Amino acid sequence: MNIDWPWPWLPANTDDIAEATSEHLYLALLPVLVGLLVSVPLGWAASRWTVARGILVPLAGVLYTIPSLALITLVPLMLGTQIIDPLNVQVPLAIYTIALLVRSVSDALRAVPGEVTAAATAVGYRPFHRFLTIELPLAVPVIVAGLRVAVVSAMSLTAVGALVGIGGLGRLITEGFLRNNGVELVAAIVLIVVIALIIDALLLLAGRVATPWTRAQRGAGATA
């Protein structure tokens, strides 16, 4: 098939591209943030009570298995939203983030050595304070690893929403496809990939900065 490469399309449509990009970021990043905030207490509960773990982890597995287009389509059925409501994309993305992170958070919290929590308790930490300042920071590397997968996947899955009429860069993909406009299609793909990789790198960096002791440990291990 002959594909059109109308190069002037790019400079002529920067406003539209910028609007689609910011819409895409809003659609993709807000649910990941909400998912992170929800999954910390859920992961804590799963690390603490076997019953909670027995319910949450398999449920997360089931939700994670459902394909995105199916989940996006089923949100109006479950929540009564309109068919082009941004929530139809955002709720599935939040669900995927939670499903991914609940297990990571709970595994990471359970891996905190008993003597560390015991020492913190012995020097007078109250349970909630201990959780925020000792256990949660020790879980950060695992949480960041999960968060990186969640955010990169969210950036690419948001595009699926365009199939049911929800905007973002996915709209440029379907538009480019229907109009046989290769430049529009490739521009949207490149923007999604590049932005996702930038956010991924930023998260990796933030995770390193937030956990200086992991580097100190590695250095000590090398000299020992």
Place this chain on the structure above:
Amino acid sequence: MNSAFAWLFDPEHWSGPTGFPARILEHLTYTGLAVLIAAAIAVPLGAVIGHTGRGTFLVAGLSNGLRALPELGLLTLLVLLTWVGLLPVVISLVILAIPPILAGTYAGVRNVDRSAVDAAHGMGMRGPTVLTRVELPNALPLIIGGIRAATLQVIATATIAAYVSLGGLGRFVIDGNNAGAGSPDGYPQMAAGAIAVAVLALLMEGLLELVERVVVSPGVRNQTRARRAVRLRRRPTTDLVENPT
């Protein structure tokens, strides 16, 4: 909600070339085809990379890089560049199915207990024999895990492929959307298709879990899980985590 289930269970929609059985069969055909081709490429490649330790960057790079690539973009671009039909769609499904199988096989072979490998060498086995008789059987849980992740990825993406005029269960979602949300064949059809896709994905997940139980030797099963958990705690990496689809 009732209209969606009414649409789903309407006997009229369970026969003929556009009924659920035909669409399910199409969906499974695409999935099977793509996963088989991907496994035929990725399992040997991952095994060799894991065995020799050469080309490790390829594994991490592929699985991280491709996660960011929007499936919809890959599909539409390939169809625009080539032609409408099954081939470009299968190619993009194979491209998406390779990284999880490659990462699983690589990690599986790489993480085999070194003492088992040393013992095999000590018994006089050569490299290729060690790979096929010791490393691959021990790596089986992670290989099957990779195939499972790939299968779910492909089921999800094959749904999206209906947009580029392919068959499969995605047809109901796309056709329903084109009919307009308000029409009787609109949203009820979309939701019915979505329910069918979700059920299919869950059934395949369960089936593959069952396969893993049957195929993997019980001694290997527990050992690998324990080691993977330790690895995740010590050095969390993103390459072994499955993608949402």
